[in-house]
Amino acid sequence: MSDGVVIVGGGQAGFQTAFSLRAEGYEGPVTLIGEEPHVPYQRPPLSKAFVLGKQNQANILLRPESYYLDRNIRFLPGERVAAIETPEHRARLDSGAAIPYDSLVLAAGARNRVLPIAGAQLDGVCYLRTLTEAIELKQRIEQAQQIVVVGGGFIGLEIAASARTLGKEVAVIEALPRLMARVVAPVVSSFFNRSHQSRGVEVLLGAKVREIRGDHGKASEVILDDDSIRRADLVVVGIGIVPNTELAQLAGLPSGNGIGVDEFLQAGDPRIYAIGDCAEYPNPFAGSRVRLESVQNAVDQAVCVAKAIAGKGGPYRAAPWFWSDQYEIRLQLAGLPAGHDFTAVRGQPEDGKFSVFYFRDGRLCAVDSVNRPADHMAARKLIGNGEAITPEQAADESVNLKSLYRIA
Amino acid sequence: MFVPKITYISFQEEVFEIDVPVGESVMEGAVRNGIDGIVAECGGSCLCATCHVYVDEKFLPLLPAVDEEQDAMLDSTACERLPNSRLSCQIKVRPELDGLIVRMPEYQK
Numbered sequence: 001m002s003d004g005v006v007i008v009g010g011g012q013a014g015f016q017t018a019f020s021l022r023a024e025g026y027e028g029p030v031t032l033i034g035e036e037p038h039v040p041y042q043r044p045p046l047s048k049a050f051v052l053g054k055q056n057q058a059n060i061l062l063r064p065e066s067y068y069l070d071r072n073i074r075f076l077p078g079e080r081v082a083a084i085e086t087p088e089h090r091a092r093l094d095s096g097a098a099i100p101y102d103s104l105v106l107a108a109g110a111r112n113r114v115l116p117i118a119g120a121q122l123d124g125v126c127y128l129r130t131l132t133e134a135i136e137l138k139q140r141i142e143q144a145q146q147i148v149v150v151g152g153g154f155i156g157l158e159i160a161a162s163a164r165t166l167g168k169e170v171a172v173i174e175a176l177p178r179l180m181a182r183v184v185a186p187v188v189s190s191f192f193n194r195s196h197q198s199r200g201v202e203v204l205l206g207a208k209v210r211e212i213r214g215d216h217g218k219a220s221e222v223i224l225d226d227d228s229i230r231r232a233d234l235v236v237v238g239i240g241i242v243p244n245t246e247l248a249q250l251a252g253l254p255s256g257n258g259i260g261v262d263e264f265l266q267a268g269d270p271r272i273y274a275i276g277d278c279a280e281y282p283n284p285f286a287g288s289r290v291r292l293e294s295v296q297n298a299v300d301q302a303v304c305v306a307k308a309i310a311g312k313g314g315p316y317r318a319a320p321w322f323w324s325d326q327y328e329i330r331l332q333l334a335g336l337p338a339g340h341d342f343t344a345v346r347g348q349p350e351d352g353k354f355s356v357f358y359f360r361d362g363r364l365c366a367v368d369s370v371n372r373p374a375d376h377m378a379a380r381k382l383i384g385n386g387e388a389i390t391p392e393q394a395a396d397e398s399v400n401l402k403s404l405y406r407i408a
Numbered sequence: 409m410f411v412p413k414i415t416y417i418s419f420q421e422e423v424f425e426i427d428v429p430v431g432e433s434v435m436e437g438a439v440r441n442g443i444d445g446i447v448a449e450c451g452g453s454c455l456c457a458t459c460h461v462y463v464d465e466k467f468l469p470l471l472p473a474v475d476e477e478q479d480a481m482l483d484s485t486a487c488e489r490l491p492n493s494r495l496s497c498q499i500k501v502r503p504e505l506d507g508l509i510v511r512m513p514e515y516q517k
């Protein structure tokens with residue numbers, strides 16, 4: 001009898017692997033092991049609809065608990081895998097139990113990068129990745145008046161937008177000279193800077209937090225590098241994540257900035273795959289190895305691995321896309337801009353609707369869209385299919401982008 | 409309290425009649441009840457076009473107009489877009505929609 005598939009990690013990637021295996025006709029045992037106590041849920045709403053109270057714990061579940069039973073998925077919540085015993089093909093749990101596998105999928109995710117400064121341990125310094133953290137953060141935002149957000153990336157800015165929408169005083173502190181600097185074009189950074197400031201959020205760029213001071217053990221003020229002080233009864237830190245590579249390292253599998261996998265998402269062992277936030281893979285669109293943190297990447301890699309295990313394998317080639325919602329503004333990214341040498345803008349930032357098209361060696365490699373969903377969908381197709389488009393066509397709103405790609 | 413009934417019909421003609429409370433989306437009603445055929449990869453944010461349904465013609469006048477965002481997504485459905493194509497995450501259930509019938513496409517991706 002087959003030992004089946006063990007999936008380490010109950011986030012979006014792990015969840016998707018389990019159910020895609022069934023959808024692909026895989027009939028062996030499937031065990032999904034999650035460290036969190038919850039049935040797998042969606043993370044994207046946590047910083048938005050969840051803290052705003054528009055969605056609750058029940059309606060962010062990816063699927064109801066009964067669905068796991070119906071499809072014969074053995075789900076083990078609140079369990080940690082201590083080691084992968086590769087010679088014996090089994091996963092060893094903290095509890096001591098061993099689960100044998102034919103294939104093992106590391107969908108181990110990541111953890112929050114911790115702010116390495118004095119006072120970061122104080123009560124009232126929060127992070128956001130898990131539902132448990134979101135439940136606490138929601139409560140703390142409700143009770144807070146002055147909130148300092150450390151980090152002007154997606155998570156920090158989404159939390160800032162939610163907190164401001166709830167009427168709180170909010171300051172965002174970003175170490176780099178512009179917002180979301182790693183992922184969007186300067187014109188997009190400026191647009192979001194204005195959008196936050198016009199709604200009353202204080203945005204400090206090129207600013208570093210030196211220390212958090214407390215009052216009776218509770219965070220009360222944030223000291224910046226230039227000695228200026230921001231009062232805060234809540235500090236939310238969103239400065240990135242660290243991939244969970246330790247299990248792979250311990251098992252002697254390749255790992256650096258993520259668990260190193262090949263184009264089939266195999267981690268240096270024909271029985272072991274790594275997917276989602278924890279995996280670093282060769283990306284044909286970037287022309288280099290990348291580690292992506294997104295729902296799209298988690299889902300599409302899970303489907304790719306489920307197919308491989310079900311005997312229908314192939315290389316992973318999905319075009320990346322991302323999104324962030326801040327206030328009523330929707331930011332959508334397609335492709336990867338690394339190494340671009342030219343950009344063209346379609347539409348006007350002043351109208352609140354525009355896209356930035358990035359070119360590398362004359363080929364479209366990425367598009368940032370602000371409130372232009374049609375541009376974004378066209379970009380996914382153009383980039384995914386490797387279609388030709390010139391910067392002039394991209395900037396010319398009379399050119400219908402849909403006419404430039406083959407339908408399906 | 410009155411809870412509207414929504415009928416989901418799979419490509420294989422299986423029929424599921426589900427109580428979907430007012431305010432919930434047609435997509436959420438399907439996901440919460442574990443109906444295959446609606447994937448909803450993005451969780452209802454109008455971003456992935458994997459909750460595509462064909463709405464029974466007689467209910468079309470009761471639905472809000474397709475906005476720019478949904479229109480862009482409907483251009484990217486895995487199965488053919490028809491005039492009665494909608495994303496089920498964008499159909500919020502109201503009392504008038506009691507009895508709504510939606511058909512699910514053969515595949516969503």
